Amino acid sequence: MSASANLECPICGGEVTLGGDTLQGELIECSDCGTELEVTSIKPFAVAEAPQEEEDWGE
Amino acid sequence: MLINEFRARPEIDLVQMDDRELQFNLSDLSSDLDVVLNRSVSTSRAINAIRLFECMGVRCLNSHQASSTCSDKLLTSAVLQERGLPQPEVRVAFSEDAALSAMEKMGFPVVLKPAVGSWGRLLSKINDLDAARAILEHKRVLGTYQHAIIYIQKYIEKKGRDLRVIVVGDDCVAASYRTSEHWITNAARGGVSEKCEITSEIRDVALAASRAVAADMAGVDLFESDGEYLVNEINDTMEFKGCCAATGIDVPGRIVDLVVSRAAEIACA
Incomplete structure (x- = not known):
């Protein structure tokens, strides 16, 4: 398991904390601006704005 | 939940694939994968990718046939009608x-x-x-x-709740009521899940619905109406977080068991 890390939200610049057990592709929410972010890499940790929900998404 | 369950089993070599990064060369379709478990949120990408994995001889859960039917309410209703299963008009x-x-x-x-x-x-x-x-x-x-x-x-007057029944293989493993003050009771829309005891009627209709669409696993949504259960929808990449929390049933564990058993069937063939 990796160590946790603090990153900058790409939208508002707020601090985003990722735990050591974070998975690639996981979706998290920026606690400052509420934007949904996708964890695009875990080595090293990186986040980007998550894709917008599309009409065919679902179960 | 599912990824952690796979990782807890050292005999499984888990390869996570992001469908946004997949490429297929139709003149060179080969794969060393045993089983593909579809957990994509994008129905269109998933259905097409599954069809191509099947071209490679890879067993997919659910199959292209099951996924195509479940992703389209019209096709699902047609199959339910052909099988004589109860559904709303x-x-x-x-x-x-x-x-x-x-x-x-x-x-x-x-x-x-x-x-x-x-x-x-x-x-x-x-x-x-x-x-x-x-x-x-x-x-x-x-x-x-x-x-x-x-x-x-x-429109079915369902008294503010419907049922989500999780079928894995030939087992009806968990069921929950989804309750909401709104007429839409999906957990994704704020419906609250509570445990539901699986009666023989619920088991029979859920298993029959899952078999009708040839699903290996499914989330079967039922309405209660005048003493019978109507099949509203069948979900082929069902979500189960709410149902697990409400019932305490280890749904991810059951899904991984099924994946392992399907892989073993291929190894024996």
């Missing part, structure tokens, strides 16, 4: 005039659903002809081509 039309006529014959209220869609999005409960005209005009002006396929379901 459904009518289908391909033009506004035909849809209005079908709704009047059915009697209001009705529910208009996109044939392909999920998480309770773009559902319309229509109480009268004026509302029907307005919704159909919005669909024509703002909707995509898919909205020209007009799927109309009789």
Whole structure:
């Protein structure tokens, strides 16, 4: 398991904390601006704005 | 939950694939994968990718046939009808005039659903002809081509709840009530899950529905109506977080067991 890390939200610049057990592709929410972010890499940790929900998404 | 369950089993070599990064060369379709478990949120990408994995001889859960049927409410209803399984009354039309006529014959209220869609999005409960005209005009002006396929379901008074039944293989493993003050009770729309005891009636209809669409696993949504259970939808990449929390059942564990057993069947073949 990796160590946790603090990153900058790409939208508002707020601090985003990722735990050591974070998975690639996981979706998290920026606690400052509420934007949904996708964890695009875990080595090293990186986040980007998550894709917008599309009409065919679902179960 | 599912990824952690796979990782807890050292005998499994888990390869996570992001469908946005997949590429297929149709003149060179080969794979060393044993089983593909579809957990994509994108129905269109998943269905096409599964078809190509099947071209490679890879066993997919669920299969292209099952996923295609479940992802389309019209196809699901057609299969349920062919198998004589109970479902709310459904009518289908391909033009506004035909849809209005079908709704009047059915009697209001009705529910208009996109044939392909999920998480309770773009559902319309229509109480009268004026509302029907307005919704159909919005669909024509703002909707995509898919909205020209007009799927109309009789509104079922379900007392604020429906059932989500999780079927894995030949087992009905968990069931929960999804309760909401809103007529849409999907967990994705804020419905609250509570444990439901699996009666023989629930088991029978859920297993029959899953088998009808040839699913290896499914989330079967049921309505209670006049003492019987009606199949509302069958979900091929079902979500189960709410159901696990409500029932304490280890659904991810059961899914991984099924994946392992399907892989073993291939190894023995």
